[in-house]
Amino acid sequence: AAIFGMILFYLLFFAFLIRKIKEISNFIAKPISLLANETHNFNAEKRINKPEETKIKEINILSNNFYTMTNELYKKRHELKDLNSSLEGKVEQEVLKNREKDQLMLHQSKLAQMGEMISMIAHQWRQPLATINSVITDVKLKMFLNKFDLSDEKQKKEFEDYLKNKFSNIEELTNVLSTTIDDLRNFYKPTKDKKETSV
DSSP: OHHHHHHHHHHHHHHHHHHHHHHHHHHHHHHHHHHHHHHHTOOTTSOOOOOOOOSOHHHHHHHHHHHHHHHHHHHHHHHHHHHHHHHHHHHHHHHHHHHHHHHHHHHHHHHHHHHHHHHHHHHHHHHHHHHHHHHHHHHHHHHHTTOSOTTSHHHHHHHHHHHHHHHHHHHHHHHHHHHHHHHHHHHTOSOOOOOOOOO
């Protein structure tokens, strides 16, 4: 009876111990599994809820540290997002400024090219214009000095030939001026056919 009583006591004691061990393990495992679940499903886009307090100090510290860390991460991520969006705006502004600068430089380059072209035209036109001016001055001078007697048929004919010759010179020079303009205009055309020429 004593042995049977002792065996019964130990069986009941072990059953009580097993039950208490299960309770204690559930008591410890439940907050740990909740924390493990939070870490597994962690998303920096969402805030997590503040963990419930337990009677285990170490688990409370671990849960609170995890909560603090994830909230800091959430804040930093949103600060980074805001910074990225503001940087995108600044980059767009700088790109627009650079485009404006490029357009301004292109415009200035075109103006410089036009200035060069006008300078070339002026250079090519000076000699023919000076020659035209000297021809006109020569004709005026001859008329002013009465070099030709228009009442005399022979001198009248000479005067007409002289004028025809001078007008022909002027016409040739104006053709040179016109050709210069066409040459310069064709020179600045982007699409041109290649042509052989004698150097």
